[in-house]
Amino acid sequence: MAEKRGTVGGPVLTEWFGKAKLHTLDVYESLGGYSALRKVVTEMTAAQVIDEVKMSGLRGRGGADFPTATKWSFVPKDHPGPKYIVVNADESEPGSAKDRYLLENSPHMLIEGAAIATFAIGGHQAWIYIRGEYDLPYEMLRDAIAEAHTKGYLGDHPFGSDYPLDVRLYRGHGAYICGEETALLESLEGKRAQPRSRPPFPAVKGAWGLPTAVNNVETLATVPWIMRHGGPEYAKRGTEKAKGTRIVTVSGDVQKPGNYEIEIGVTYRHIIEELAGGARPGHKIKVFWPGGSSAKVLPGSMLDTSTDLDGLKALGTMGGSGGIIVMDDSHCVVKAAARLLRFYAHESCGKCTPCRVGSNWAVRTYERILANEGSETELGLLERVADGLQNGRCLCGLGDAAGWVIESTMRHFRGEYEEHCLRHTCSVGAVLAHA
Amino acid sequence: MSTLSSHLLDEIKELPAKYPQPRSAVMPALDLAQEELGHLTPEAMSEVAGALQLDPGYVEGVATFYTLFHLQPVGRHRFYICTNLSCMLRGAEDIVDRVKGAIGVREPGEVSKDGLFSYEEVECLGACEYAPVCRLDHRYEVDLTRAKIDLLVNNRRLPRKHIKSRPAADVTTPRPLPGSAGPPRTRGGRQSKPAPRRPARPPKESDG
Known part of the structure; x- marks a missing residue:
């Protein structure tokens, strides 16, 4: 990989980034890594861990902002069989590369966080579902997990305790929809990744039909810092309600x-x-x-x-x-929206009709517009299709997101749409071909 | 005579035990099959289904859902070129044009005459800060330019040992990291088997 582009030595997550060989257990541990997991499994109860994270105010970083401690507390404590933490490392939202950045810098940070979370819900196994295209992060995680086992930080007796903890890897095979938690669970179970109807929620019936909390990479990578410094310290950062x-x-x-x-x-x-x-x-x-x-x-x-x-x-x-x-200002909003709609149409899993049909309808409409065949009709059509895609008509948010692209670009850049549809021109046409 | 080698089928039969429920083995099994054959043929999918005691139609249903499973022959080196918004803004269309020219194909999925290359336009690869990017031979190539594409193609045309020895097929057996502690994964005699010669793929109408 080329040189890393981003914060090193930041306040929380990137605190140790930039240190040589941070991806190795020795370096990670020399800086303070695994001290949180050690403390958790040897000195704390699951309820104490959840309380600490609750005080931090940490909210999920995968997109839904849901309070992490609350999500963990939904997993039934008295369930007799296995319970799972599933890590969503299927980062594929266009524009988002932060989970890859975290994993390539510090895979142990995720492993430690996932192990702590597994302890907090009373489970023994975490499954990291990582997108198939992330070869390097996968290899780094695989090697890091092996290191943690060798060192005795994962396994039957982590840190000499009697609380078995394991972290496993599962590779995705190219489907944006797997970023949606119930589709991810379907995929993990060896099925086509189509979202489930809720309820039951994953906390009750998740991976392999058992209680599960699905967390994003960045969310879990934040947890060791919170356990080392305390929830209130984390909560000093951020805004009134959105901490950290x-x-x-x-x-x-x-x-x-x-x-x-x-x-x-x-x-x-x-x-x-x-x-x-x-x-x-x-x-x-x-x-x-x-x-x-x-x-x-x-x-x-x-x-x-x-x-x-x-x-x-x-x-x-x-x-x-x-x-x-x-x-x-050198790029055309209509063309950008058309590209994103092609993405959503391609990635629609096909289960819910509004999303499957609506997104493809939008793509065809955009194609006509960009071929200078648009008119007042296409403007109205896009509005109607955008409305049909939105408002929670489907099992997951993919269709809504497609509708939001159309609706929000039309709201703020109506002029560009009208140029294309009514006058068949583009004010930024000169650079459309990517000079 | 089966399409998949007998030791691969044995390996596939051992997969279900690694998961809380056996069905989870379907994708790792398809991976192994694709790695051996280059792409997934109907026979291969049936044999995977047999080894996992699943319905062949079910296995094919899974394989067709995910973009990293190839149901048609592919080049030994595949360019997965991101053309989503962040890469598009930084010239991905131009990169696609250059790749087509450099490997001598007209459309996604078409295999170059020498069997070495094919390309696909893919959705966001999650490396947006390096746009435009592509995935090639299990690694990301970043900050792509026309000159860089030419270099990547030409390097792979050279008769180099490390390129020849690379498995012809896709995904799950990445090379170990330099200095990594994990044991190298070996799979019996499979690596010594010559890669099957794949016929050039006939043009398709669309590779949506």
Whole structure:
């Protein structure tokens, strides 16, 4: 891999990044790694672990912002058989690369966090579902798990205790839908990855029909820090309700794309202009996706928006998976939206009709528009299809996300759509072919 | 005579025990089959189903759902080129054009005449800070330019030992990391078997 692009020596997650050979157990441990897991399995109860994470205010970093401690507490304590932590390492939201960044820097951080979480729910096994394209992170995790077993930090007697803990790996095979937790569980069970109807929720009936908590890589990677420093220390960072730090991936038309650890609450202007170097000289930022391609777009005039999760929700968008895609005035919004709709149509699992039919309908409409065959009809059609995709008509959010792309780009850039549909021109046409 | 070698089928039969429920072995098993053959033929999928005691139609249903399973012949080196938004903004379309020109094919999935290459346009690879990117031979190639594509292609045309010895097929047996502690994974005599010669793939209408 090329040089790593992103924060090193940041406040929480990236604290040790940049240290040579951090991916090895020896270096990770010399910096303080595995001290949290040691403390947890030798001195603490599951309830104490959950309390500590509750005090931190940590919320899931996979996109749904759900409080992590609450999710763990939903897993029934008195269930007699196996219970699982399943790690969602199927990062495939367009614009998001932060889980890969974490894994390539510090695989032990995830393993330690996953083991702590497994202890907290009263389970003994964590399964990491990692996307098939992540060859290097997979190899690093595989070697790191082997190291942890050799050292006696995983296995039948971690740190000499009598609480068996194991972390296993499962490779995905290319399907965006597996990022959705119930589709991921189906895939882990050896099936086509189609989302399940809820209830029952995974906490009751998850992997292999047993109680399961599904957590994102970054969420679990934060847990060892919380256990070392205490929940209240973590909660000092961030905003009133959205605590802590997170890693955002900035990509697209910026001078320094990369993964940056930020304290939640800083503005997008800070991230895009200061951390990522801003737009290329002579260009202005036209639009950005604040949290992956599934987050509703915000126009460049709203760069001062805060990364506060609740503030973003109030604006109708979301912090999502932290993938910030920036587009400047040299690119056409209609073409960008058309590309994303092609993505959602391709990745629709086909189970729910509104998503399967609607996304393909939108693709065909965009194709007509970009072939200069659009008219007033196409404008109305896109609006109707966007409405049909949204509002929770399907088992998962993929269709909604497709609808949000259409709706939010049309709302903020109606002019560009009208140019294409009514006048068959494009004000940024000169650079459409990617000069 | 089966399509898959007998020791591979033995290996597949051992997979279900590794999971809480045996069905989870279907994808790892298909991986092994694809690794041996280059792509998944109907016969291979049936044999996997037999080894796992599953219905052949079920196994095929799984294989067709996931993009990393190939049901048609593919090149020995496959470019998985990201064309999603972050890469598109930084010139992915141009990269696709260059790959097509450099390996001499017209469309995704078409195998180059020498059998060495094919390409696919894929969705986000999760390396957006390096856009445009592609996955090639189990590694990401980043900050792609036309010149870099030419270099990647030309290097693989050279008769180099390390490239010749690489398994012809896809995914799950990555090379161990340099200095890694884990034992190298060996699979009996399978590596010594010459890679099957694959016929050039006839043009398809679409590779959606």
